[in-house]
Each structure stands twice: as structure tokens, then as C-alpha cells.
Amino acid sequence: MTESKDKVTWEGQVYSDAEGQRRVLRRRRPLLETEHLYVEFDGREVLRDINLPIRRGETVAIIGESGCGKTVLLKTLIGLNKPTYGNIWLDGVDLTSMSSRQLSEARTRFGFVFQQAALFDSMTIWENVAFPIVQNRPKTRKDEINETVHRLLLEVGLTQDVEQRYPAELSGGMRKRVGFARALAINPELMLYDEPTTGLDPIMSDVINEMIINARDQHKVTGVIVTHDMKSAKKVADRIVMLYPLRRLGEDEPQVLFDGPPDEIDDTDDKRVWQFINGYAGERLMEMTKN
């Protein structure tokens, strides 16, 4: 980027000063950012002081043991949980101070892949994938919706045969892929994946990993993945963030134990990170059965 007195050049294009600065600032600003985020349920603290910037185009994997608040964080990012304190900035706008109508609108910029796919039981696969389009772009023509549904299902490796079937008639892996297609239906800028490979065989897990990479490379979507699967995290993520359960932390200890590129996580000195990535129980069973 070059800046002169009244002109700004960005990626070969010249902008007037104000417009250029706006674009440059927009590029520099994270797409989504949490600032001093605290979440409590019935007085029990689940997330403490989470400051997590998610930059445009990157894929961030959030790892950590069960109960550390990964899914809570993911759901808080999209406004499904209300934070007790703190802000969530989406493109510079605070999600926590939005009205429910504004929040509904903001959510159309997200795609969410649920752990168990969360497909609507009473709808066919076609209706499930078409649902976000019908709801958010009601003027879209039927043939256009049809075309999008065919394309998305094909992208996730499903043929037209499944379109008129119900979710209960599909295998877990197929349901997850339909959930993936549904999340992509309205071209989200940011995809949130809640344990996308859990419960799948190694090959299907890798298929899902490839889809996440494709979504980033072809659809240019930013991604946040919550996972236990270190192999998957290392394969798809540009950055890994490790959370630790608050019940095992002291008052002043930070909840984020690691935040960096995947190739650095193996060199960490933190015993707790090492224990998690190597799947080593250590004294954990004795601690758990004590009392």
C-alpha cells in the first residue's frame, strides 16, 4: 500500500483519500473480535476475559478439553448466548448492543455447522438447504433456489437422489454434509463449525476437513472451528487457540493457554497444552475420582 497526500493505492487500485483510508482500515480491522468477553450461566463462570481477534480470510481452530467453554464461545459469537460482560465486534459494529432485529440481520453473514447437523426433521433435504435462502431472500426465484441447492449438495458430495429424503433417512456423515451445504447457502462471510469431525470415521473426517479448506479457498470465507481433533485442527487452521476450563485455573490465570500458528503448538512449554495435544491423562483420573 502506498499513501500520498490525497490518494491511497491499495492492491494496484487508487482510491480517493477518504475512501482509501476507509478500505485500508477495514482490511486491517478483524472481521470478528471479542473484547474482554465474560460468560456466566447461573452464576457459574464459563468464559473469562476472552480477547480473540478473527481476521478476514483466516481459519482459527479453538481447541480444549470438554467443558472448557469452546461451544459456549462459538454460540456467543453468533449471539445465541448473551455475554455477561464484554463486546463482540463484527466489522466494527458491536453485536452485544444490537436489537434482536439487527442481530437477525447480522446473523445472515454467518454460517453455522452444528455438531449433530441440527437439520429440521420435518423438512426434506432440499427444504433444509433452501431454508436460509427462502427466509433471507424471499424474492429469489424457485429455479434459482433449485440450482443453488443442487450445486451446494454436489459440492459436499451428495447427489440429487437425497433431495427428497428426510434427515432421519441419512447417515451421520451425510447429515453433517447437508448441514455444511445449508450453512453455505447464503454465501456467509464467516463460518462457525462446532466439532465438525466428531463422531465420524477417519475418512469422512478428512472429507469434512477438505470441505472446510474448500470453503476458505473457493468461497473466501473466514472460519472458526471448535474441535478436539488435533489432526483436523493442524490441517485446516491458520491459527490455533487453546482454552482451559476455569474450574482448573486460579483466579488470575488467563483462560487462553495458547494462541498461535499450528506449527508452534508442539514447541510450547506449557505442560497443560502439551498434555492436551498428546492426549495424555496423567494424574487426571485420580484428580477426577478424588472426593
Place this chain on the structure above:
Amino acid sequence: MPQSQWTPRKRSWRHRLTDLSIKIGEAVTRRVRFFGDLTFFAASTVFWLFARRPSKGTLVPIFYNVGVLSLPVVILTGMFVGMVLAVQSFPQFKLVGLESRIGGAINLSLVKELGPVLAATMLAGRVGSSIAAELGTMRVTEQIDALTSMGPNPIHYLVVPRFLACLILIPGLTIMADAMGVFGGAFLSIDVLGVDWGYYWDYSRRMVGPFEIFAGMFKSIFFGGAIAMISCHQGFHCEAGAEGVGKAATHSFVISFVMILILDLVLGIFLDRFQTAFFGGPTGGMLG
């Protein structure tokens, strides 16, 4: 081995009283929180009811489920209640020589009280439990979260159509229950028990006026609204797992039924006062 001399100290009455007060306090707080939450839920539903019209595609299947599929059970219940009323009251009326007036008693009870209450009870059992179980399953399997994450407001998309269906269709179901009850009572009284046809209908006409029919319909609207609100609320706040869904369905019926009885009493008193104030007392005064 010597036996331990230690025995647990008996808790003093002060401790027990404190425990009891804590338990009562917790129970009261739970109830207050429940009613506060239910009120907020109902207010959101009313807001979304006027904020945006639900689509036809969402409404039709729910209306079909609540209205058309409830008809057989409501018809059957209405008819049998009419017949049972005839069987139970005929000997008493005969004892005092008033069997010719049985039609008035049966039809007044049906139209003003039993028709609306039984139709509402059937709706709470058939539709209310099913709504709570369906929404509860959606909550447990994250379908409500999925819906929210895609933009639509879950109250607008899931609750408003069910609320409208219960509110609009229950008066129709009540009319059906009333009509079948009247038919069943008349059939048994006239054809089986031998009550005079003319007297039966004459006393029915004298006892049951337009206000009695209106009173039944009026009450049923409140019953329908309460059933929809309670069932949807239970489904939305369902606890995890199959047990949670089962509990939501059971609680939805129990709370709806209690609410139907409370509303029936309150609205009954209100309607009687209203009738006395504006129409000079119940239609029973016409008996002469």
C-alpha cells in the same frame, strides 16, 4: 474392635426451621421466575404477532394439525359427555318429577361449561403435549439454535403460528364439542330414556340463550391462548435429553389443565357479573 462413640448430633429445631424457610424461599423464587419468564415469552409472542405476518406455508400444516386432526377426539369426547350427563342426571330429575326439564340442564352444562373445558382439555392433551415435545426435541437437538443462527426469530417462526392456530381454532372445536354433546344427550334422553321430545327442546331453548353460547366461546379463546403459550414455553425451556422432552410434555399438560380450571373460574365469575349487569341475570330466570 471398639465401636466408635461418635453419633451424629441431632439438628436443632432452629436449623430445621432455617432449612424449611430456605426450601420455601427457593420454591417461591422458582415460581416467580417461571411466571415472569412466561409473561416475557407471551409479550414477545404478541409483539411478533403484530410485527410480521407468518407465511402461509408455515401456518397451513399447523392449522391442519391443531384443527382437523383434533376433530375426531373432540367429537367423541363431546358426544360421550352429553350421553353420560343424560344417564347420570335422569334418575335425579325423575326422583323430583322434573325429567321433562333434563334437556335444559344437560345443554346448559354443556354449552357454558363442559364443552369449552373438555375441548380445551383435549387440546391440551393432544396438541399442547405434542407442541411441547416437538419444540423440546428441537431445543435438545439444537434445531432452534440452527433456526436462530440463520436469521429467523424462533418466536416468530415457531410460536406465533401455533399460538394463532390454538387461538383461532379452539372456538370451532368447542362448537363441535357442544354440538356433539347436545346430540348425544338428546339421543340418550329422548330415544333411550323416553323423555318427551317437545319438552326436551323447549326447556333447552329456554335455558340456553345466545349469551350462554357466547360465554362458552369467549372462555375457549382464553383457554386456547393459555395452552399455546404454556406448551411453547415448556418446549423452549426443555431440559436436555429424552427425559427433559418427556418432562416438558407432561408439565405442559399439567400446567395447561390447572390454568384452564383457574381461567374457567375467573372468567365464569366475570361473565356472570357481566350478564347480571347488562342482561338482568342468567337465562335460567326465563324458566318460570
